[in-house]
Amino acid sequence: MALYEERISSRGFTVFLALIAIPMVWGLMATYQAGQGFPIMLASTFLLLIILLDAAVMKIEIDEREVRIRGLLGLIVRKTVEIENIERFSIREGWMSCSGTTHFTLPAKGCILIRQKKGWTVSFSTNHPEEIAQTLAMRGVPREP
Missing domain, CATH: 1.10.287 (Helix Hairpins)
Known part of the structure; x- marks a missing residue:
C-alpha cells in the first residue's frame, strides 16, 4: 500500500x-x-x-519500504530507493534547483534531493514537496536543515 x-x-x-x-x-x-x-x-x-x-509523465510512489520514480511506462525512466538506504533528504524551491547524480525532472513547484548511504544522490521534481517531506519524516528519514 x-x-x-x-x-x-x-x-x-x-x-x-x-x-x-x-x-x-x-x-x-x-x-x-x-x-x-x-x-x-x-x-x-x-x-x-x-x-x-x-518521459512525458513521471510517477512518484512512496510505500513502507521504498521510494519509486517511474515514467509513464516505467521502461526507461525508473529508479527505486530503499527507505533504509536514505541518509537524509532536502527540499528545494523550483524544479530546476536540484542537481542529484540521478535527476528526474519535469516542470513542477519544487524538488527533493535524496542522499543515499550507499550510492549516488537522487533528485526529482514534485508539486507537493512538503507532503513528501512529511511522508519521509514519518518513515524516520532525517531532513537536511
Missing part, C-alpha cells in the same frame, strides 16, 4: 515531445512510399515513441 502517490506531467513538455515525433512519422510515411528502408524507420519511430511516452 502506497503512503504517497503523485503523477507529474507538463502540457508544454508533452507538446514539445509531440513536435519531436512529427518528423519521425513523416519520415516513416516517406520511406513507405519510396519502398526503401521502411522496416528500419518503423523500428526507429516505434522506439522513439516509447521513449517519448515514458
Whole structure:
C-alpha cells in the first residue's frame, strides 16, 4: 500500500515531445512510399515513441519500504530507493534547483534531493514537496536543515 502517490506531467513538455515525433512519422510515411528502408524507420519511430511516452509523465510512489520514480511506462525512466538506504533528504524551491547524480525532472513547484548511504544522490521534481517531506519524516528519514 502506497503512503504517497503523485503523477507529474507538463502540457508544454508533452507538446514539445509531440513536435519531436512529427518528423519521425513523416519520415516513416516517406520511406513507405519510396519502398526503401521502411522496416528500419518503423523500428526507429516505434522506439522513439516509447521513449517519448515514458518521459512525458513521471510517477512518484512512496510505500513502507521504498521510494519509486517511474515514467509513464516505467521502461526507461525508473529508479527505486530503499527507505533504509536514505541518509537524509532536502527540499528545494523550483524544479530546476536540484542537481542529484540521478535527476528526474519535469516542470513542477519544487524538488527533493535524496542522499543515499550507499550510492549516488537522487533528485526529482514534485508539486507537493512538503507532503513528501512529511511522508519521509514519518518513515524516520532525517531532513537536511
